[in-house]
Amino acid sequence: MKRIRARLTTEMRALRGHNAREVLIRMNPGHQGLVGLLPALRSSKVFDALDDHMWKLTYKWAAWTHPHKGKRQVVRRYFGRFVPSRRDRWVFGDRDSGAYLLKFSWTKITRHTLVKGWASPTTPP
Numbered sequence: 001m002k003r004i005r006a007r008l009t010t011e012m013r014a015l016r017g018h019n020a021r022e023v024l025i026r027m028n029p030g031h032q033g034l035v036g037l038l039p040a041l042r043s044s045k046v047f048d049a050l051d052d053h054m055w056k057l058t059y060k061w062a063a064w065t066h067p068h069k070g071k072r073q074v075v076r077r078y079f080g081r082f083v084p085s086r087r088d089r090w091v092f093g094d095r096d097s098g099a100y101l102l103k104f105s106w107t108k109i110t111r112h113t114l115v116k117g118w119a120s121p122t123t124p125p
Contacts, residue, residue, distance in 0.1 A: 001046065004034055005053050012057040016064055020078060020094040023061065024101055031102050047104035058092040058101065 011030065015023050062078045063071075082093035082100035093100030 008054060008057060012061055021097055024094060024099045028102055050104040
């Protein structure tokens with residue numbers, strides 16, 4: 001968990017000075033890669049914690065990009081309901097292109113299904 005947070009933090013710091021579209025292009029594939037690599041951490045609590053950390057990083061990026069703007073202006077510009085099918089108002093996105101940052105908690109958690117007793121290769125027929 002610490003390595004994932006550190007990786008996200010260094011990636012966002014490297015994106016300072018870039019526009020929102022570039023942030024979305026670089027961060028969205030990383031989300032899906034991290035989720036796929038860590039099947040042991042598939043928990044809603046873990047995903048919520050990562051979403052919280054990601055929100056802090058994106059807000060810091062937006063505030064750093066606009067140092068003379070107020071909090072409300074920054075939030076109004078970069079956060080909103082970018083996904084019509086979801087009722088989440090705190091999605092980071094680009095208003096010009098309509099692209100948005102995927103959240104970890106949107107990943108469907110599939111548990112390991114147990115092998116049925118009759119389907120085991122070691123059980124004789």
